[in-house]
Amino acid sequence: MTSKNNEIMQRDLEVIWHPCTQMKDHETLPLIPIKSGKGVYLYDFDDNAYIDAVSSWWVNIFGHCNTRINDRIKAQLDTLEHVLLAGFTHEPAVELAHKLVKMTPQELKKVFYVDNGSSAVEAALKMSYHYHLNNGKRKPVFLSLSNSYHGETIGALSVGDVSLYKETYEQLLIQNMQVDVPKDQSVEAAEVALESLEKLLKEKSDEIAALIVEPLIQGAGGMHMYHPDYLVGARKLTKMYDVHLIADEIMTGFGRTGKMFACEHANISPDFMTLSKALTGGYLPLSVVMTTEDVYQAFYCDYNEHKAFLHSHSYTGNPLACAAALATLEIFEEEDVLGENTKKSVYIMDALEKFHSLDNVASIRQQGMVTAIELKGYDSTERIGLKIYEYALTQGVLLRPLGNILYFMPPYIITYEEIDKMVSVAYEGIKKVLKA
Ligand SMILES: *Cc1c(COP(=O)(O)O)cnc(C)c1O
Numbered sequence: 001m002t003s004k005n006n007e008i009m010q011r012d013l014e015v016i017w018h019p020c021t022q023m024k025d026h027e028t029l030p031l032i033p034i035k036s037g038k039g040v041y042l043y044d045f046d047d048n049a050y051i052d053a054v055s056s057w058w059v060n061i062f063g064h065c066n067t068r069i070n071d072r073i074k075a076q077l078d079t080l081e082h083v084l085l086a087g088f089t090h091e092p093a094v095e096l097a098h099k100l101v102k103m104t105p106q107e108l109k110k111v112f113y114v115d116n117g118s119s120a121v122e123a124a125l126k127m128s129y130h131y132h133l134n135n136g137k138r139k140p141v142f143l144s145l146s147n148s149y150h151g152e153t154i155g156a157l158s159v160g161d162v163s164l165y166k167e168t169y170e171q172l173l174i175q176n177m178q179v180d181v182p183k184d185q186s187v188e189a190a191e192v193a194l195e196s197l198e199k200l201l202k203e204k205s206d207e208i209a210a211l212i213v214e215p216l217i218q219g220a221g222g223m224h225m226y227h228p229d230y231l232v233g234a235r236k237l238t239k240m241y242d243v244h245l246i247a248d249e250i251m252t253g254f255g256r257t258g259k260m261f262a263c264e265h266a267n268i269s270p271d272f273m274t275l276s277k278a279l280t281g282g283y284l285p286l287s288v289v290m291t292t293e294d295v296y297q298a299f300y301c302d303y304n305e306h307k308a309f310l311h312s313h314s315y316t317g318n319p320l321a322c323a324a325a326l327a328t329l330e331i332f333e334e335e336d337v338l339g340e341n342t343k344k345s346v347y348i349m350d351a352l353e354k355f356h357s358l359d360n361v362a363s364i365r366q367q368g369m370v371t372a373i374e375l376k377g378y379d380s381t382e383r384i385g386l387k388i389y390e391y392a393l394t395q396g397v398l399l400r401p402l403g404n405i406l407y408f409m410p411p412y413i414i415t416y417e418e419i420d421k422m423v424s425v426a427y428e429g430i431k432k433v434l435k436a
Helices: 003-015 023-027 067-077 091-103 117-134 154-158 163-172 187-204 228-240 293-297 319-334 337-351 353-357 384-394 416-432
Strands: 034-038 041-044 049-052 108-114 141-145 176-179 208-213 244-248 272-275 287-292 361-367 370-375 405-408
Touching (some): 091 108, 108 117, 117 208, 117 272, 117 293, 187 208, 353 361, 384 416
Parallel strands (some): 244 272
């Protein structure tokens, strides 16, 4: 490591406590100080380039320092940087909300601004509970799928099921029930899972405010994928039993699954949809809870009836973030992003053909621009994900496996050549951890 990289790393470790990290790891594992980014590439202070194959935690879709998004933010910066959204409004928030209503499933008519994914989930849960209360029903329980992930604040953590994040805090959590996620992408698995959902709703729907799901792909749960039929059935059942359906599209939204929103694969309209991550092209923290006219109306009355949704965050609907989102949506409007992504997905899957012959590859699955390779024969203490991560960095690719699941979730602007490089480094990485 050059002295500049090293110097920044040392100064960092004196004061910064990094997210999702056992800090002691950094006694041996170097931090990578990033100086700049352009397109799919991140550059460190030694001018090493890394292909960002995980879109910087699944947020970046049109590349780092995208000229169009940069320009939009710069223009907004000289106009209005921020204003409170209670009693006031601004043009980027208004324009963005109109666009979101137009492009999301039909029933979603209102936009509640929040400022990060977990907070959007919190707001959706509170709204759902409060809706039922405003309608004279006390439903204090949320239902979620096994292996789910919805964020890490207390409410969001409660409806998640990744034990690595959740277990420690068990005593702090709010009431949650879980039902099995379909075990794979088959129609049969969806049917089996729907049977257990129906059974549970039949018994407990009186207590349950909402079912929250990650439509089609459970991201942090290891890129687990299931069939759209499950969403079709879940929408039908939740309607029947007066339970809301919350589609958490924080990771799947904005084209990641092959359609603009994962719900479109099932042609369903949920009661709530949470969006964040790619919303701003991966630039700035912003999130929304989209909901229906019915939900909105349950809160709409004279002030003294005390039914308003009194929830807020300081940076709710920040204009700079809204400007970044508007620029991002314009790229979708003007370019055939989804069409190009379809070709790239096919190309990635074809390139993975030879992986099947590696003894430690259990299976490969794909949904749109998410491709996952499941490795077998390791226990968690071996930390093979970390080994592949370290190897890939030496080769100029940022891969960040989730345990035994190596995945690709690159920015959409990745070129075919860059895909080749990403795939070949992954192949060599998997070969490296192959046991003799
Ligand atoms: C990332 C994610 C969240 C949490 O968003 P943060 O902005 O990290 O709080 C919630 N749900 C899903 C499905 C996610 O992928």
